[in-house]
Amino acid sequence: MSIKQEAHQIVDELAEDATWNDLVKALYTNKKITIGMTDIEVVQDELTDADISAVMARLQSSSSTPDDMRNTKKYNPSNSITASWVLVALAPLLFISILLAPVSYFLALAGIFMGAKALTEKAEHAWYPILVGVIELILFVGLPIIGS
Numbered sequence: 001m002s003i004k005q006e007a008h009q010i011v012d013e014l015a016e017d018a019t020w021n022d023l024v025k026a027l028y029t030n031k032k033i034t035i036g037m038t039d040i041e042v043v044q045d046e047l048t049d050a051d052i053s054a055v056m057a058r059l060q061s062s063s064s065t066p067d068d069m070r071n072t073k074k075y076n077p078s079n080s081i082t083a084s085w086v087l088v089a090l091a092p093l094l095f096i097s098i099l100l101a102p103v104s105y106f107l108a109l110a111g112i113f114m115g116a117k118a119l120t121e122k123a124e125h126a127w128y129p130i131l132v133g134v135i136e137l138i139l140f141v142g143l144p145i146i147g148s
Helices: 005-013 020-029 037-043 050-064 080-095 100-122 129-148
Strands: none
Touching: 005 020, 020 050, 037 100, 080 100, 100 129
């Protein structure tokens, strides 16, 4: 039997008021399409209505993802903003070690500098790492003074 004949047979078996979803369900039931099916569903002899509904639900949920979740080109940070976040994130970790505390001052300052560079490049939200770096420096200088 040719594909065309099989397709006609599946369509002919549908109710008169069938929807496109009914056609897709019939194609899944007859395993003419397997997109969205798990390996277990593909090898089962027969699929129940619950199995077909589960496949349809998976397909529907995957196609209803908001555009901003799929469009990875919307947020493209510059190297400066990325570097500034890395530097200000590492600074507190090194401050914990007394021997490496001076390095944390340098990292916070470097993070502020890279954040400023990102600001000149008009990077979105570039002031965040600058703010974090300034707060870190205030804490790095203030904590030893308070502790003594």
